[in-house]
Structures are given as structure tokens and as C-alpha cells.
Amino acid sequence: MNEKGQIAPATIAAFAAIVGKDHVFFAEEDQASYQDKFAIDDARHHPAGAVAPATVDEIQAIVRIASDRGIALWPISRGKNLGYGGSAPLLAGSVVLDLSRMKKIDYDEANGTVLLEPGVGFYDLYDFLKSKGMKHWLSVPGNSWGSVVGNALDRGMGYTPYGEHATRICGIEAVMADGLVVRTGMGALDGAPTWQLYRFGFGPGWDQMFVQSNFGIVTKMGLWLMPAPESLMGMDLEFERPEDLGPLIDAIAPLRREGLLQQSPTIGNWLRAAAVVTTRDQWTDKPGALPDDVIAAIRKKFNVGWWGVSLRLYGRESVNKAAYAILEQELGKLKPMSLRPTVWKTGEPLEATGWTGTPLTMPMQNANWHGGRGGHIGFSPILPQSGAAAQAQFQRTYARYKEYGMDYQASFAFGERHLINVNAVLINKDDPDLMGRVDPFLKHLIADAKAQGYGEYRTHLDYMDAVAGTYDFNKGALGQLNRKVKDALDPKGVIAPGKSGIWPSSHAGGQG
Ligand code: ADP
Numbered sequence: 417m418n419e420k421g422q423i424a425p426a427t428i429a430a431f432a433a434i435v436g437k438d439h440v441f442f443a444e445e446d447q448a449s450y451q452d453k454f455a456i457d458d459a460r461h462h463p464a465g466a467v468a469p470a471t472v473d474e475i476q477a478i479v480r481i482a483s484d485r486g487i488a489l490w491p492i493s494r495g496k497n498l499g500y501g502g503s504a505p506l507l508a509g510s511v512v513l514d515l516s517r518m519k520k521i522d523y524d525e526a527n528g529t530v531l532l533e534p535g536v537g538f539y540d541l542y543d544f545l546k547s548k549g550m551k552h553w554l555s556v557p558g559n560s561w562g563s564v565v566g567n568a569l570d571r572g573m574g575y576t577p578y579g580e581h582a583t584r585i586c587g588i589e590a591v592m593a594d595g596l597v598v599r600t601g602m603g604a605l606d607g608a609p610t611w612q613l614y615r616f617g618f619g620p621g622w623d624q625m626f627v628q629s630n631f632g633i634v635t636k637m638g639l640w641l642m643p644a645p646e647s648l649m650g651m652d653l654e655f656e657r658p659e660d661l662g663p664l665i666d667a668i669a670p671l672r673r674e675g676l677l678q679q680s681p682t683i684g685n686w687l688r689a690a691a692v693v694t695t696r697d698q699w700t701d702k703p704g705a706l707p708d709d710v711i712a713a714i715r716k717k718f719n720v721g722w723w724g725v726s727l728r729l730y731g732r733e734s735v736n737k738a739a740y741a742i743l744e745q746e747l748g749k750l751k752p753m754s755l756r757p758t759v760w761k762t763g764e765p766l767e768a769t770g771w772t773g774t775p776l777t778m779p780m781q782n783a784n785w786h787g788g789r790g791g792h793i794g795f796s797p798i799l800p801q802s803g804a805a806a807q808a809q810f811q812r813t814y815a816r817y818k819e820y821g822m823d824y825q826a827s828f829a830f831g832e833r834h835l836i837n838v839n840a841v842l843i844n845k846d847d848p849d850l851m852g853r854v855d856p857f858l859k860h861l862i863a864d865a866k867a868q869g870y871g872e873y874r875t876h877l878d879y880m881d882a883v884a885g886t887y888d889f890n891k892g893a894l895g896q897l898n899r900k901v902k903d904a905l906d907p908k909g910v911i912a913p914g915k916s917g918i919w920p921s922s923h924a925g926g927q928g
Pocket of ligand 1: 491492493494495496497498502503515534561562565566567568569570576632633634647687895912915
């Protein structure tokens with residue numbers, strides 16, 4: 417790499433000799449196509465180019481060249497990590513290692529598992545399972561444009577009982593920075609038929625070490641799939657007032673913990689439909705956070721409450737019917753504004769939604785809310801499953817949205833024991849006034865959460881150091897551990913330096 421962040425022609429030729437000249441991308445328009453379309457500052461994460469291998473051998477050869485010539489690689493699976501950096505590297509001048517050509521699917525129908533290469537998209541896997549008679553369902557994220565492997569590696573979420581994607585991983589193959597190919601769990605035992613069946617193997621379990629890290633390049637991932645249920649039942653509920661959030665969380669949380677509800681419901685506010693099917697200028701031409709009269713007009717048009725939530729039950733029909741009666745009784749106590757039941761049984765036509773594991777891209781239309789070069793950036797702290805804590809976090813965050821003149825779009829998504837408060841900050845890169853407020857706003861939100869003892873579960877490239885810095889127990893001991901591991905495995909920082917705030921000691925540019 418020279419001082420302008422360009423890769424030497426000899427290095428590009430060396431990459432081309434490995435992958436073929438059609439799979440190296442270093443022209444200006446190639447760099448632009450791998451940029452983060454939603455970045456606050458395009459230059460900060462500008463890639464030097466990209467190289468797209470098709471095999472593990474090719475990845476090993478690329479890693480060796482990168483290591484010898486001091487080049488940082490940024491592995492992506494399909495690079496659709498929108499809101500968190502897309503396909504762009506954290507460190508400008510890195511070479512994107514684009515794994516989207518690797519699309520092999522191994523399906524173990526009897527055990528309900530797949531072994532996937534990184535380029536397999538949610539649509540690919542859906543089409544594949546459909547061609548096999550849909551005996552297993554997918555869990556898809558709200559925007560299902562991306563890679564199944566990439567999404568699980570960044571702890572993406574879906575809506576079915578298998579919605580916490582990182583916890584469904586069973587067995588990984590990875591290329592390390594020194595070129596070593598490793599298989600985790602039972603995969604370490606050559607020829608074991610149990611690689612995708614038992615997560616831990618013998619000794620330490622390393623699957624999760626590759627999640628949200630920069631310790632290796634994942635080339636294969638085992639995943640468990642949900643057996644197609646006989647029945648799907650549930651209800652869509654709307655609630656009238658902002659203060660209905662706390663009681664709603666306190667009603668759902670015990671049902672989730674005891675396992676009556678096995679999927680993870682998401683409580684969302686009034687903007688969720690409007691931001692997808694309309695644009696802001698259809699509602700108002702005034703700057704600043706949307707006022708109450710506009711919120712009322714949006715709610716009237718879409719017939720939604722301040723908050724809405726969908727609950728779903730999966731499995732045997734008789735069990736779902738019994739569980740549904742309990743849901744009806746418990747949620748009915750809250751006097752929702754509306755309660756719409758939904759029922760499906762094997763053989764009936766299936767609605768294409770996140771709850772049926774059908775890939776969708778429509779939700780990302782909210783990037784167009786402001787028009788122009790639109791986008792969104794996430795702010796997602798983890799909270800305890802407490803109505804009082806969530807209500808207080810909502811009030812704090814909503815007050816900040818108003819202070820910074822931002823339109824409030826938020827959700828509170830259940831895990832088994834936690835809540836993720838996903839806030840979308842809707843942006844327009846053609847509006848300098850709005851863009852000028854985004855960075856101070858996000859930094860304020862991170863600091864507000866930290867003051868409560870809350871940290872984010874995932875963040876945009878721009879905030880990885882800041883969020884890692886909030887994990888400060890014992891003078892940042894966890895960060896020190898991460899750095900020691902990075903130094904041991906990848907002292908030169910060949911793989912994704914800076915990802916999740918993890919820098920090797922050799923990178924002065926990294927967090928101190
Ligand atoms: P998606 O297309 O599902 O959104 P991405 O390909 O954008 O997923 O991956 C999300 C993030 O996960 C990337 O920015 C990168 O940091 C990491 N990542 C993706 N694929 C790999 C991989 N095969 N090995 C290591 N890290 C990866």
C-alpha cells in the first residue's frame with residue numbers, strides 16, 4: 417500500500433494470478449461500489465479495492481500476500497451489513513475480501529442442519545430449501561438481502577424461535593492470519609459425522625470466537641434450522657400510549673422466560689410502517705422531530721398505536737391452541753387498542769413475512785424516509801427485561817431525538833433474558849444540516865446508555881472504538897484480552913484491524 421492508500425500494481429497482479437483477473441476490483445468505480453452507502457463520511461472507510469476468491473486455497477494464498485506486503489484485508493460474506501458499515505472496511509485503504517462467490521450449501525435433512533459457505537444469501541438458502549420441499553424454515557433478518565453466514569457473524573436477528581442467529585451456529589471452518597485452516601468443535605476430528613450436531617467438541621469451544629471479531633476468516637459455518645412447524649398461531653397487538661411500553665414488557669417477559677413464547681417479539685413504534693411506505697415530505701415540510709399532531713396523523717392513517725407488537729407460536733397445533741389461550745388471557749389484561757389473531761396450518765398458503773422465515777427487503781425502504789441519498793444508522797443498547805428500565809430508556813432516548821431534531825424510530829426486541837433497544841437514526845447525505853447532527857447525537861446516546869450501565873450489542877464502523885471503550889470493567893480488561901489474542905494470532909493486523917474495537921499492538925492508529 418502506498419501513502420495514498422493505493423495497492424501497488426504488482427500486488428494487484430499477484431491477487432489476479434490467484435483468483436483470475438475478473439475477480440480483482442481496484443478501479444475507482446470498484447472502490448465506490450464497496451463503500452458504505454450510509455457512511456457519515458465517505459473518505460473514512462474508503463477501500464483500496466476488493467478481491468473475490470472462490471476457494472479456501474485461494475483465501476490462504478491471498479492472506480500470505482497480504483501478510484508479506486503489510487496489507488489489511490476486510491472479509492465480507494455478501495457485504496449487506498447496512499447501517500453498520502455495509503461492505504466497507506473500518507480502516508481506509510484496506511482490501512475487501514469479498515467471499516460472495518463461495519455459495520456451497522450442504523444440507524443434512526435428517527438432522528435439520530446446513531453447512532454453508534459465506535456467499536450463500538438468505539434468498540439462496542430459501543430457494544434451496546423450497547426445492548427440497550421446505551422441511552425446514554429459515555430465520556431471516558428484517559432486511560434479508562445479505563449472507564446467512566455474515567449475518568450470524570455479526571449477531572443478526574430474526575423473528576422465529578431460531579431468531580438469535582449466532583446461537584444456532586454449530587461448527588466453523590476458518591482461515592487464520594498465518595494461513596492455517598482450522599475446524600472447530602467436532603470438525604476438528606477428521607471425518608466426524610457430528611460436526612453440525614454437537615457444538616463443543618473436546619476442550620474449549622471456539623465457534624463464538626469468530627463472531628463479531630477479527631480473529632479469522634470464516635469459510636464454512638454449520639447452522640441449525642427449525643423443523644417446519646405444523647401450525648403457526650399468534651396475534652398482532654397495538655397499544656395507545658407511550659407509557660404502555662413498560663407494562664407490555666412486564667407482561668411478555670415471563671412468558672418468554674418460561675418458554676411459552678419461544679420466538680423473540682419486537683415492540684415497535686408508530687413510525688415503522690410510515691417510514692417504509694411513505695416519505696417524510698408527505699407528512700410535513702417542517703424540520704425538527706415530528707410533532708404530536710403529525711404522529712397522530714400517521715397513527716390514524718396506518719391504524720396503529722404508539723407501540724405495536726406481534727407474538728407468534730410455532731409447532732404442534734394442539735400445543736399452540738393451548739398456549740394461545742394463555743397469551744390471550746395475559747395480553748388481554750393490558751387492554752390493547754386492538755388485537756388481531758393470526759392462524760396458519762400446514763397445507764394452507766403461507767404469508768411472506770419474517771415470522772414465516774421468508775426473505776424480505778422491504779423494511780430497508782425506510783432509508784428513503786428523508787429522500788436524497790438516504791440511509792440509517794443503528795443505536796442498539798442491551799437492557800434488562802424490565803418494564804421500568806425500558807420505559808426510562810425510551811424517555812431518555814426520545815428526549816434526545818427531540819433535542820437533536822430527529823424522527824423517532826425504535827424497537828424493543830426480546831431475547832431470552834434481555835431486551836435489545838434498536839433505534840434507527842434515519843439520515844439523508846444530501847442534507848448537511850441533518851448530517852451535522854448525526855455524529856454528536858449518536859455519541860450522546862452512547863454516553864447516556866453508558867451512564868445507566870448499558871452497552872451496545874452491535875454498532876457502525878464509526879463507533880466501534882467508542883462502544884468497545886464503554887466495556888470498561890477493571891480498566892478495560894476485556895479489551896486487553898482481545899488485544900492479546902489479536903497480537904498472538906494476527907500481530908500485523910492482516911484481518912479486519914479495528915473490527916469491534918480490536919487492534920493489534922502494531923497499529924498505532926487503534927485505540928490505546
Ligand atoms: P451480510 O451480507 O449478511 O450483511 P456481511 O458480509 O456484511 O453480512 O458481514 C457482516 C460483517 O461480518 C462484516 O462486516 C465482517 O466484519 C464480518 N464478516 C462477514 N463475513 C465474514 C467472514 N466470512 N469471516 C470473517 N468475518 C466476516
